[in-house]
Amino acid sequence: MRNDRPQPHQHPVDAERVARARERLPSRDDAAAVAGVLTLISDPTRSRVLYALDVAEELCVGDLALALEVNEDAVGYALRVLRTAGLVANRREGRVVYYRLAPDFPEPLLDHCLWRLVALTRSPAADDAP
């Protein structure tokens, strides 16, 4: 951190509002944790993997790539990230590896942040929807 620049705005313009915000504001750590979770699903491939697993219950990597119509490498990378974060679980049967949502997957994340948002971005915000 540099101190060359003087601390700006020494006197709050509205001290009361600042105090209220400060007191009810999530800490930087909490915000970082939330941001981390959101970053995980802020990717078309990863979110669609979660959508697909939510719909199909269980899929292997190849079928997942087929369903999403994307490269298998992309699916592999997305699954690695999601698996590292503990959001998906895998089961091996012979030479095929099946993936599903983790048993303790936070459902609010899927319901509120994905399914609801896809409906939200489609219609009300005056988006050009065919």
Add this chain to the structure above:
Amino acid sequence: MRNDRPQPHQHPVDAERVARARERLPSRDDAAAVAGVLTLISDPTRSRVLYALDVAEELCVGDLALALEVNEDAVGYALRVLRTAGLVANRREGRVVYYRLAPDFPEPLLDHCLWRLVALTRSPAADDAP
């Protein structure tokens, strides 16, 4: 797209599940739109700006930096991004610029994706709050 590699997995292992996933899956464009919105709030500074504006109703840039205890540049950049996306609105009074959530701000985004998530990540099953 390259075709050097042979198309893997020509025959689905479980055609029915693939078909079901394919049919109920958001399109790549929809997923990209959702990812875009989520990316906007997948940043500690930006999300805390939204939290603060939700709590305090209206704040100027300097007070915002004071409340979040971050550099003023960071707040400025966050506000620029949020403003470009149309998530916040500003009002100029003299030389002070006040920011607030945009009139048509999608409340589900804030309620479901931010406030609820911060409670979720803090303690898996505890709600202490608003």
Add this chain to the structure above:
DNA sequence: TCGTTGTCCGTACGGGTGTCCGGGTATTCC
């Protein structure tokens, strides 16, 4: 009028992220 304050803008830089590509491993069929 002149200096100061609050905010915006453009640019350059460091770091993180996704994709491409090679090779590697385990399992099944002949």
Add this chain to the structure above:
DNA sequence: GGAATACCCGGACACCCGTACGGACAACGA
């Protein structure tokens, strides 16, 4: 056993994103 399949891994590359910094502008107070 040997070949083929389905998947995993790790490095290399380009790209985007957030930050820092300097300058610019408008608005107040003297």
